[in-house]
Amino acid sequence: MTEKIKLIRIILLGNMGVGKTSIAICITQPATLREGRAQRQIDIEGKEIEIEILDTRGKEMVSDLDSSYFEGADAAMLIFDLTTLDSFYAIIRWNEELKQHVGDIPKLLIGNKVDLKDARKISRDEAENLAKRIGASYFETSIATETLPFGQRRVRGGRGIFKALRILIEQLISE
Ligand SMILES: Nc1nc2c(ncn2[C@@H]2O[C@H](COP(=O)(O)OP(=O)(O)O)[C@@H](O)[C@H]2O)c(=O)[nH]1
Ligand SMILES: [Mg+2]
Secondary structure, eight states: OOEEOOOEEEEEEOOTTSSHHHHHHHHHTTSOOBTTEEEEEEEETTEEEEEEEEOOTTOOSGGGOOGGGGTTOOEEEEEEETTOHHHHHTHHHHHHHHHHHHOSOOEEEEEEOTTOGGGOOSOHHHHHHHHHHHTOEEEEEEEEEEEOGGGOEEEEEEESHHHHHHHHHHHHHTO
16 A cells, blocks of 8 residues: 655755756656646656656846745755856855755755766765755765757656655654
């Protein structure tokens, strides 16, 4: 018997270009993002969990996001690009913003684009230190996208992201 749990809402935060939309699509496809949100069910420990992912939809300046984005958030993914220092430093700001709006909720720090080894600017140690400072678990991910005609994008797969998601959800449902 699977036990039904309420909807878990996870918000994505991070600078422009770090891969938020790619991650949102990867987690929720084949559902499509509508107005920056999409839902899917996943099975964890025999429980059917309904999750909703919220993407900032291009509102990537901290000041652009209004409090409605944070409403009802159960957890957050703070995402940076391992090849862009600015996106790593910005995590402190994103975390402050998150705390201001929703207080302390379970969160992950995600270093995305781990496939771009030669362009990498942040070590695992540095990232893990930051994660500790902000009280998050740290994961490295890579999202493979494919460019279709007319500038469309399709996500072909993700490395690391489902493990991260699973651990976040386990943390939430064990509370
Ligand atoms: N090499 C690589 N490129 C990625 C990865 N994730 C996203 N991208 C690319 O980075 C760019 C920005 O991604 P996007 O999801 O639009 O970022 P957003 O602005 O945070 O929503 C796009 O060209 C993506 O295809 C990744 O893990 N590795
Ligand atoms: Mg985006």
